[in-house]
Structures are given as C-alpha cells and as structure tokens.
Amino acid sequence: MLLRALAATGVATSLFGSSAFGGSPPPPPDRIVIDSVAATGSGCPTGTASVAVSPDNTAFTVTYSNYLARVGPGASPTDFQKDCQLNLSVHVPGGFTYAIVSAGYNGFASLAPGASGTQRxxxxxxxxxxxxxxxxxxxxxxxxxxxxxxxxxxxxxVFAPCGEERSLDIDTQLQVERGTSSPNATSLMEMDSTDGRINTVYRLALKQCH
Structure with a gap:
C-alpha cells in the first residue's frame, strides 16, 4: 500500500520515501473533481459560504462571509455558538480514494479578560x-x-472505501464563553479574514487500492 500526499501546489513525494518502494508511480491522469457542495448551519446561512477548487484540483478553499459567534450587549442567547456543516460529493480517479491530511483556519477574535473562545x-x-x-x-x-x-x-x-463514492461531512464550530468577564463586555470570534472572508484550505491525500 502506497500513500501519496498531494499538497496544494502539486504532488509531493511518497510519505515513506521512494527508496522503500523502488520509486513512486505517477499520479493518476484523471483529476479530483468536487461534484457538489452544500453548506448548512447557523454560521453559514444561505449565500454566505462558497467553495473554490485549486488549479490542480488537489485542494479546495471554503470562504465564509458571516461566520461569527459573540456574547455581550446586543447578542442573542444563541449567538455564543455558531456552526457550519459542509457536505461534499468528491469524485476521485479509479482505483484511488482520499482522506483529509491537514486543514488550516484563519479568523479574528476579540475576547475580553475572563472570556474564552473555542474553534472545533x-x-x-x-x-x-x-x-x-x-x-x-x-x-x-x-x-x-x-x-x-x-x-x-x-x-x-480516515479513507473513503476503495471503489465507492461517499460524501464527506466537514463540521466546524465557533464558541465564545463569557466566563468571568463583565456582562457589559463584548467578546467575539469569527472565521473571517481582514478583507471580510475566511479561506479554509483542506489538503487531500490519495491511497492506492489493491
């Protein structure tokens, strides 16, 4: 069994080194294709989450525009926690399957002394x-x-079974707790970059099936 890591910029060498297996096979000629994406949750209301596939189709970027958890004046009782579930249907080359290798998240947080924030x-x-x-x-x-x-x-x-196509659920959550901070203090945590968007890149891996 041979694992090959696919970075966002291209195909990397074997995770175990090429010498142990007498060289690495070339990547499959077909491209990984994200067939469909559905986003649901309080952190990604309709129209506020989008997905873009990298040029080499080995990663995708999720962009959020309204993913914010907060507590304090003006916040509703449910604002302290927000979540988003992405359901992706991914087609991969015949004889291969895929799994998440790494994921990166970025955002902004303003947490008053005594408060806390959590990203899951x-x-x-x-x-x-x-x-x-x-x-x-x-x-x-x-x-x-x-x-x-x-x-x-x-x-x-966690690899999808070889020879099958299954949807992948990616669940994320932001939570802000008031803790011992002042009731008049506002604390917030958002998945949002400085230009008002957050890019979450998920790198994929291929495993050759036998």
Missing amino acids: ASYHFQGDPRTTNSTHHFKGGFNNDWQTSDTVDVAAL
Missing part, C-alpha cells in the same frame, strides 16, 4: 463510524487575528 472541527465520511476531531482554545484578553491547523497522522487517516 470534525471530519466524517458518511456511512463510516470513524470521526476525526480537533479543538483549539483561546483565552480572554486576546484581540488579534488567529490561525489554527489540524494535522492527522498517517496511521490515523
């Missing part, structure tokens, strides 16, 4: 009981851009 993500193939989870915490007194990344060890990668 989970990755799950429909019909498969296995789920990969990650959690990142931010302490109060933070007022800056934030960036997190998830890296899954090769041995823990």
Whole structure:
C-alpha cells in the first residue's frame, strides 16, 4: 500500500520515501473533481459560504462571509455558538480514494479578560463510524487575528472505501464563553479574514487500492 500526499501546489513525494518502494508511480491522469457542495448551519446561512477548487484540483478553499459567534450587549442567547456543516460529493480517479491530511483556519477574535473562545472541527465520511476531531482554545484578553491547523497522522487517516463514492461531512464550530468577564463586555470570534472572508484550505491525500 502506497500513500501519496498531494499538497496544494502539486504532488509531493511518497510519505515513506521512494527508496522503500523502488520509486513512486505517477499520479493518476484523471483529476479530483468536487461534484457538489452544500453548506448548512447557523454560521453559514444561505449565500454566505462558497467553495473554490485549486488549479490542480488537489485542494479546495471554503470562504465564509458571516461566520461569527459573540456574547455581550446586543447578542442573542444563541449567538455564543455558531456552526457550519459542509457536505461534499468528491469524485476521485479509479482505483484511488482520499482522506483529509491537514486543514488550516484563519479568523479574528476579540475576547475580553475572563472570556474564552473555542474553534472545533470534525471530519466524517458518511456511512463510516470513524470521526476525526480537533479543538483549539483561546483565552480572554486576546484581540488579534488567529490561525489554527489540524494535522492527522498517517496511521490515523480516515479513507473513503476503495471503489465507492461517499460524501464527506466537514463540521466546524465557533464558541465564545463569557466566563468571568463583565456582562457589559463584548467578546467575539469569527472565521473571517481582514478583507471580510475566511479561506479554509483542506489538503487531500490519495491511497492506492489493491
């Protein structure tokens, strides 16, 4: 079994090194194609999330324009937590399947002293009981851009079954807790870049099936 990592800029060498397997086979001639994407959740209302595929079709970028969790004056009781589920139908070359290798997230947070923020993500193939989870915490007194990344060890990668096509669910969540901060203080956390958008890049991997 041979794993090949596909970076956003192109095909990388074998994760185990080419010498152990007598050289790496060329990548499949067909391209990975994202057939359809559906976004649902309080953090990605209709029309506020979009997906773009990289030029070499080995990664895709999710852009959010209204993904914000907050507490404080003017916030509703449900604003402290927002989530978004992306359901993707992905076609891969015959004889290969795919899994998430890494994911990067960017945004902005303004957390009053005593408050806290949390960013979570989970990755799950429909019909498969296995789920990969990650959690990142931010302490109060933070007022800056934030960036997190998830890296899954090769041995823990969750691959779609060979010869089958399954949708991939990517669930993300932002949560802000008031904690011991003043009731009059506003704390917020958003997946949003400085130009009002957030790009979340998911890199894919291919595993040759036998």
